Structure formats: C-alpha cells, structure tokens
Amino acid sequence: MAASAFIRFLLAVGALIQKSSSAATFGFEFHHRFSDRVRQWAESENWVDRHGNPWHWPEKGSVDYYAALLDHDRVFRGRMLAGSEPPVTFLSGNDTVRVPGLGYLHYAEVSVGTPGKKFFVALDTGSDLFWLPCDCTSCAPISSPKYGLSPNVTFNIYDPKLSLTSKSVPCGSSYCELSSQCSSIESQCPYNVKYVSENTSTTGVLVQDILRLRTDDSGCSTVDAKIIVGCGRTQTGHFLDRAAPNGLFGLGLNPVSVPSILSKSGITAKSFSMCFSPDGVGRIRFGDQGSSDQAETPLVIDPRHPTYQVKITGLRVGGNVFTGIAGAIMDSGTSFTYLADPLYSVIANTFDSSVQDQRISADSRIPFEYCYVLRGNQSTVPTLGLTLEGGQEFPIFHPILLVHLEPGGDLIYCLAIMKSDNINIIGQNFMTGLRIVFNGEKLVLGWKEANCYRENGNSSCEAAPPASPTVGVGPSSFDFDRPVREGPTSSPSNGNKARAPTSIGHSLSLSFLQGVLPLLLSLLFFVSIH
Known part of the structure; x- marks a missing residue:
C-alpha cells in the first residue's frame, strides 16, 4: 500500500509537467512540503506514519509548524557538518x-x-x-575491593x-x-x-x-x-x-x-x-569521520536491529589465506573476540599448526583453548588479518594474551579468541593498535593504524578537569606487553601489506584471570537483544 501510494504521488507530480509549445522542454511546479496543495495530495492518499496514526499536519504559522521546520533544519545541518565543525x-x-x-x-x-x-x-x-x-x-x-581501583573510589x-x-x-x-x-x-x-x-x-x-x-x-x-x-x-x-x-x-x-x-x-x-x-x-x-587515507568497509544494516556489522570475505594466518563469507559485529563492549565455526576452527587450527611451542593441556582456570609455553625470544607466532568487504585487510595486531601460571613460574601465551555457538563478535583485543571510525552517517566502518597518544586532539583545556581524577587505573594496573619474535609476514592477495604486531600481547596473573573468569566466560557482555 505504501509503495503504490508513493507511485501515485509521483504520477500526480508528473501531471504537473507543462509542455511549452512543441519543444522538448518542460517544467515543474514546486510546492513547500507543508503547503496546501501537498497537504491535499497527502490527505487524498491517507498517508500514515510508522505508528499507524494519520499524518500530523501542523497549521501554518503555529508553534508545531515552526518546530517541524526547525527540526528538519537541525537534521539537515547535522548532515552537513562533516569537515565543518570540530569533533x-x-x-x-x-x-x-x-x-x-x-x-x-x-x-x-x-x-x-x-x-x-x-x-x-x-x-x-x-x-x-x-x-x-x-x-x-x-x-x-x-565501591568494592573487587573493582581493583583506588581504595577511596x-x-x-x-x-x-x-x-x-x-x-x-x-x-x-x-x-x-x-x-x-x-x-x-x-x-x-x-x-x-x-x-x-x-x-x-x-x-x-x-x-x-x-x-x-x-x-x-x-x-x-x-x-x-x-x-x-x-x-x-x-x-x-x-x-x-x-x-x-x-x-x-x-x-x-x-x-x-x-x-x-x-x-x-x-x-x-x-x-x-x-x-x-x-x-x-x-x-x-x-563527529570524527576519520581521514582520507583510512581503510573502509560498508556496514551491513539489519533494519530490525541495526548494529556495526561488517562482512568478512577472507582471513589470513601467517602466509595461509582463506576465503569465505561471514558477518561479524564490531563491539567495544566485548573484551575478547568471539567467533563461531568455521571461522574459529580455521583460525585456531592454522595458528596451532604454525606454532612450534608446547601446547598446554586444557585448564579450567583459563578460558582460552589454545595456549602455549613461552620460550623467551625463541617463540614465534603467525600474524593475523581479516579481509573485509571491499578487499582491504583489517590487521590483528594483538591476538595474544600472556598469562602467568604461578608467581615466578612459567609464562604462557594464549590465542585470545573464544568460541561461540552462532555469532561472530570482533572484540576490543582485535581493535587494539587501531583508530576505529564508526560512521553512521555514511554507513561505513573505517580503520587505520594509530598511536593513541598522538590522537589526543586537545588535552590542554584549562576549563576541563583531568580525566577520571578519582579512578586510579591505567597501564600500571598490569604488566606491559613483552616483545616476541613474529613469524614471516606475507602480503595478502589483495595487495595490502600485513604489518607484524610489535608484541605478543598483554600479561595477566593467573589469580587475576581466575578472578574475572566468570565475566570472560559470559558470552558477549553488552550486545543488546531486540
């Protein structure tokens, strides 16, 4: 019904075309969207909004009339802001x-x-x-000691x-x-x-x-x-x-x-x-829409529940390249990446076959399936990358997490991917080392390798207090990344050179990991259900 009404509206507009003599020239009558003529067309078709109520038509000169115009101007101005207003x-x-x-x-x-x-x-x-x-x-x-924050928070x-x-x-x-x-x-x-x-x-x-x-x-x-x-x-x-x-x-x-x-x-x-x-x-x-040199991929929008979903068309583990189609949600509210089969098995099995270190047996204290004993500077791991729709590679700089098994004991590293039943989530660990642009205006996702300390905009505003003055957290709350040798870096088939990560991952104590294990094992913290 809505489509046929729209077609009849176009035919009505077409009827206004005025031919001038025999020449192939024509013109249109232009009407304001709240004009009496447009209102007649609308009411004759009994157009309705998405709630099923008669289309509200504000009286000319009324408060609602000018409010509607102002709302339209605000939306239009918002669309024109790109590049003209500071973030x-x-x-x-x-x-x-x-x-x-x-x-x-x-x-x-x-x-x-x-x-x-x-x-x-x-x-x-x-x-x-x-x-x-x-x-x-x-x-x-x-407040709670469990939060791991300063005692006075x-x-x-x-x-x-x-x-x-x-x-x-x-x-x-x-x-x-x-x-x-x-x-x-x-x-x-x-x-x-x-x-x-x-x-x-x-x-x-x-x-x-x-x-x-x-x-x-x-x-x-x-x-x-x-x-x-x-x-x-x-x-x-x-x-x-x-x-x-x-x-x-x-x-x-x-x-x-x-x-x-x-x-x-x-x-x-x-x-x-x-x-x-x-x-x-x-x-x-x-308001940041990124830079002209960033990589981009279109968002896959489900009108029933729009999310920042992208289409994966391939993946690379070291020099091994695979093709296929899968959807994934980019979610900053998920700590680690969750993948369903076949993505999970392809990445995990290929990674496992590329690693020369001893794989440890399953340990209920550790939520990750593929973990290995670190051999200092002798350990090498393959690089990872995802090819997204459009052909550009989304590089995975930090897919590894370091875990201390015992104080002063062995240090192990784990492929920080968790297996899910039916949904793929790109979590924070796969976004590390990148500036991600979530563009709902153009419906694209952009990314670029970034040093977040150089992406600080302006942090010298005297009127603004320092960030999080009462929350004592930061890099000192956990060990810094430890360097490790990377395996050979290959160039993907799309021509984008894959960059090797500069470190193997983040180091956590096993006691800490056990403390947050219930959170890590709860699939997808904050993807809402509609």
Whole structure:
C-alpha cells in the first residue's frame, strides 16, 4: 500500500509537467512540503506514519509548524557538518582507559545533569541506551575491593530530582519503545534492555538531561547536549558483578543512542572514533569521520536491529589465506573476540599448526583453548588479518594474551579468541593498535593504524578537569606487553601489506584471570537483544 501510494504521488507530480509549445522542454511546479496543495495530495492518499496514526499536519504559522521546520533544519545541518565543525568529546577529556578488574572494558568519565555529576561508564558499541544507576532497587555497590581501583573510589548514583535540567520522557515520545505498557501517553516511559550475557539486564525509566561535552580542539568550547538517559533502577546479572557498575554508555545506531541524538540536534555528524592503545589508554571523539587515507568497509544494516556489522570475505594466518563469507559485529563492549565455526576452527587450527611451542593441556582456570609455553625470544607466532568487504585487510595486531601460571613460574601465551555457538563478535583485543571510525552517517566502518597518544586532539583545556581524577587505573594496573619474535609476514592477495604486531600481547596473573573468569566466560557482555 505504501509503495503504490508513493507511485501515485509521483504520477500526480508528473501531471504537473507543462509542455511549452512543441519543444522538448518542460517544467515543474514546486510546492513547500507543508503547503496546501501537498497537504491535499497527502490527505487524498491517507498517508500514515510508522505508528499507524494519520499524518500530523501542523497549521501554518503555529508553534508545531515552526518546530517541524526547525527540526528538519537541525537534521539537515547535522548532515552537513562533516569537515565543518570540530569533533566533540567528554568534558573531562577524550581519554578512555581499559580497566582489567571491571571486565577488561574501556571506560570514560562523563558529566551529566545540572549541576554536573561524574560517572565512570563502560563504552559499548554493541547497544544503544546510555543508562546510569538511579533510584536503585538493585544496583552494583558504589565501591568494592573487587573493582581493583583506588581504595577511596566511590561511584555516584544518578538522581534526576537533584538535576535542574532533568525531564521525564513521556510515553508519547518517539524514544519510548515500551509505550504499550503505559497507562497514558503522559506517563513516564519505562525501559527494559536485555543483553546476550546470561540473565543480564537493566530496567528503569527514561529521562532527558544534559550531557556535558566540549570541542576537541584548541577552542575548548563547552557543549551542553540534551540526551536520553536510562534511570537504571534494577540491574541484573553481570551488572552486579563488576561489569559496568557505574553505567553503560550505548554507542549504537538506534535513535536513542548519544551519537544519533548529537546528529539529530545538529551538534555533530553521526559518526565517532575510538582509538585502542596496547597499554590500555584510548580516545573517543564524536563527529570524527576519520581521514582520507583510512581503510573502509560498508556496514551491513539489519533494519530490525541495526548494529556495526561488517562482512568478512577472507582471513589470513601467517602466509595461509582463506576465503569465505561471514558477518561479524564490531563491539567495544566485548573484551575478547568471539567467533563461531568455521571461522574459529580455521583460525585456531592454522595458528596451532604454525606454532612450534608446547601446547598446554586444557585448564579450567583459563578460558582460552589454545595456549602455549613461552620460550623467551625463541617463540614465534603467525600474524593475523581479516579481509573485509571491499578487499582491504583489517590487521590483528594483538591476538595474544600472556598469562602467568604461578608467581615466578612459567609464562604462557594464549590465542585470545573464544568460541561461540552462532555469532561472530570482533572484540576490543582485535581493535587494539587501531583508530576505529564508526560512521553512521555514511554507513561505513573505517580503520587505520594509530598511536593513541598522538590522537589526543586537545588535552590542554584549562576549563576541563583531568580525566577520571578519582579512578586510579591505567597501564600500571598490569604488566606491559613483552616483545616476541613474529613469524614471516606475507602480503595478502589483495595487495595490502600485513604489518607484524610489535608484541605478543598483554600479561595477566593467573589469580587475576581466575578472578574475572566468570565475566570472560559470559558470552558477549553488552550486545543488546531486540
């Protein structure tokens, strides 16, 4: 019905073509989208919006009329921002940090509300909603020795009643997905997000409030963005066990996500970048669409549940090249990479046949299947790469994790890939050493080898406090990468030279690994279920 109505609309427009004498020239009548003539066409076809209600047509000169025009201008301006406006980042700076004791995820400090209150949130490209612990019925502790942070760290709890800029989001809002559970359209919108990780969810109500940002340039201009926040009253599963205890910052493609709202408001283009350093330091910049020399691949969009999914067309392990088709989600909210067969078996078996070191027997204390005894400088490992749609290679610089079996004992290294049943997730460890651009404007994923310390934008803003002043985490929380010899590096068939990683991976103690094992074994922390 919708298609036939659109065709009839085109025929109606075609009927307006005016022939001038016998020459092959013609013209169109142009009508404003809210004009009386266009309204007649629309009403004659009984066009409807996606909710099934009659198309709302604002009266000319009314508040709704000008609000609709302004909203259109904001969206259009957001589309034109590429290259014309500086990227923005959090008020405290663009720094992110990987925290081993909090699920090995990247975190950033954000300021929300008026007056601004600080929260230490996990950054997640696998889900959409930005939620904070709020009016708690069941929330993670505000402090705990298990977090592995400084002893004096105490997390804040969000309270909309104490923010001068907070507003309830009504059930009639386009952001409300659970409006069917409301008693009226004026009621406050509830939300419930479930994640793939077993029994992990967040439930509460939606609130509008201010997220405090600043431009990531020498101007250091502050930006107060109205965004949607989930007032998370009840958390379950791994949210109560050290994973995102102070909130989750969804960076997905759906309208409720912060990148989508920043674009709709005309603040930035619908794109952002994240840089992942081997030592756990990172960067995040909203509105960043990358550089002209970055590699790119188109995103594969499922309209029912859009995610940052890419198409893998081949892979390389050392000099062994394989072709095939598989989809994978790029998820910063997953610590390590999860692959289903045949990808998992092809990579793991080829890697195993290329390694000359002694493989250790299965150990329930270690979540990885392929682990080997490190022989100092004598160990060599093959390089890895994924070929994505378009033919360019996505290099895997850090596929290996080092583990201390016993204090002063053997050091082993593991292929840090976990096997899943039916889904492929490219986790943070496969993104390390790269700046990844998640471009929802052009629907592409971009990547480029990067030194995150050089990708720092501007970190000298006097008005902005230093990032995470109360959270004592960083590179000193774990051992630095240890160098190891790499196996021969080959050039993939697509002509892109594969770069060898500079180190074998990150070193963790077995006692630490056992401590976070329940988190690591929970498949895909923060990919939301729709």
